[in-house]
Amino acid sequence: MSHVPLNIREIKAVVFDLDNTLVSSDMDFRWLREQIGCPLDQDLLSYVDQLECHDQTQQANELILQHELDDASASHPMPGCLSLIDFIHSNQLLTAIITRNCAQAAEQKIAHNQLRISRIITREHFPPKPAPDSLLSLADEWNLAPHQILYVGDFLYDLQAAFNADMPSCLVTHGKPSNFAPFASLVVEHLHDLEHTLSQRHL
The missing domain is CATH 3.40.50.1000 (HAD superfamily/HAD-like)
Structure with missing residues (x-):
């Protein structure tokens, strides 16, 4: 490129x-990845999109949202x-x-x-x-x-x-x-x- x-x-x-x-922005992406189970070498949003379990996907999106909202209030x-x-x-x-x-x-x-x-x-x-x-x-x-x-x-x-x-x-x-x-x-x-x-x- x-x-x-x-x-x-x-x-x-x-x-x-x-x-x-x-x-x-001070989001701890390493901790967030660990919570969700996303490998460090994989894009977080792509990983969540590929989850096959609806409950897992919903839980992951809720975790990401909470991290983002906390980050917004501290920015x-x-x-x-x-x-x-x-x-x-x-x-x-x-x-x-x-x-x-x-x-x-x-x-x-x-x-x-x-x-x-x-x-x-x-x-x-x-x-x-x-x-x-x-x-x-x-x-x-x-x-x-x-x-x-x-x-x-x-x-x-x-x-x-x-x-x-x-x-x-x-x-x-x-x-x-x-x-x-x-x-x-x-x-x-x-x-x-x-x-x-x-x-x-x-x-």
Whole structure:
């Protein structure tokens, strides 16, 4: 996998991952996997989808939901988040959130952190990332070409989803080393660095 080239002057929309991109997340996925019985090398949501026992599936989804709701109530905006959202609105850029969270947890997290983004796509709406369906749906909804939308995230799934949708991507590292940098069109340490980059669009 490579990445789609970014021309910042062509960007008309900025779409975000939620957890550890816009707001903090401290979910203990190792413990959650142990509770559910999911191997460490397997995607958690895919594992639950493949469970054949209805009771097991229901119990696993309830555990995931509780972890997500607890995480939502403890979350806080990442550095530069609120300023970047204000910048996006003031510059008439379109925006949305695409998250692997469930709708209930995502909405609680967005309300808790007072994020001014109303277009939310969760795992109930489309196959979860790295599937590109949610990003492609937004491109159709906004009547934009894929290269006009920048998808911003902190994890490999985000970069893969953007690549699969033929869209440029931005990796936010929050000042930490990342093995995912080669797969991103743009790498920034913090969200205020992305705001600075976007401010260069009309120069």
